[in-house]
Amino acid sequence: MTAPKPRIGLICPADHEMFGPVADRLRDRGYAVEFLEPGVELSTDRLDALDLLVNKKVRWESLHALEYAHRNGIPAWNGYVASMVFFNRLSQLGALAAVGFQVPDVHPDKPDGDFVAKGFLDIHEEPTLNGDGDFYQPLLDFDGIDHKYYAVDDGKTVQTAVTRFESKLFGERAFLGRGTPDPAVERRLARLLRFSGARALGVDVVEVDGESHAVDVNPATSFRRTGLEAALVESIASAVPR
Known part of the structure; x- marks a missing residue:
């Protein structure tokens, strides 16, 4: 039986010029990536299904999702503590x-x-x-x-x-x-x-x-025009629990 793909949830518009291609590269490497709509409260069921939460928007709703992940053992890239410091x-x-x-x-x-x-x-x-x-x-x-x-x-x-x-x-x-x-x-x-x-x-x-x-x-910047796509892919992939 094939093991399920690790699931990465990305709070970001799906057409983002940097994180859209980053998501495609992560999918090519065997991850299941879903975009989560910024500015809306995310259901706990949706968050519970993730192996990693990634936030790309400075919003109250993003902070609520990161807090839930922190309290319930869901790994996050730039998690609740770092976001609290920099918000x-x-x-x-x-x-x-x-x-x-x-x-x-x-x-x-x-x-x-x-x-x-x-x-x-x-x-x-x-x-x-x-x-x-x-x-x-x-x-x-x-x-x-x-x-x-x-x-x-x-x-x-x-x-x-x-x-x-x-x-x-x-x-x-x-x-x-x-x-x-x-x-x-x-x-x-x-x-x-x-x-x-x-x-x-x-x-x-x-x-x-x-x-x-x-x-x-x-802590949720765009990285536009930086040329750091490959580094972002490696960074997010390295944050997924093995």
Whole structure:
């Protein structure tokens, strides 16, 4: 009798430009992959049938599914604990500082000069320039470019990539091309994965007077334009219990 294929549930649109091909490669390797609709509460029966839960959307419903998986012994790639750390913007900053990143100061009230307003939770709330928020950070004196770093633990090593975008604080985010990862940032990213137990993360880094400052972490990032498809396949496959 043929053993059933390990089942991977992916909270993500089925037509995602990165995770659609990743799912196809996983199927080619003998896994049964199903896409789970983001933004809806998932039934416990559907979650109980999985060998691995993978989340690609920062949503309350995703966090509920990850919590259920955590409490009921269902393995997850970027599980509940890592998601709890990084869905909260203040614990994001603490984790980044703990692995050696410089991070912006935090103020309960609007500081003098330009500032970035943020909500405590990184769920449906975008940072705004000189707006209202739960807390405030002075606007760093950077060149308006976000260096979006991505780190993936493929089960053996941590692979990284960086893309460059115009900062969304100043208008439409335009893609400026791939960048060359800074080895010092790569080392901090690897420590961040180990610290949190995450398998993959995205970290926004800006340059201030030649120094790298980390400003955000995303535990459910898109990985678009990174070339990390193979690393993601290996990473997810290595998280499936043997």
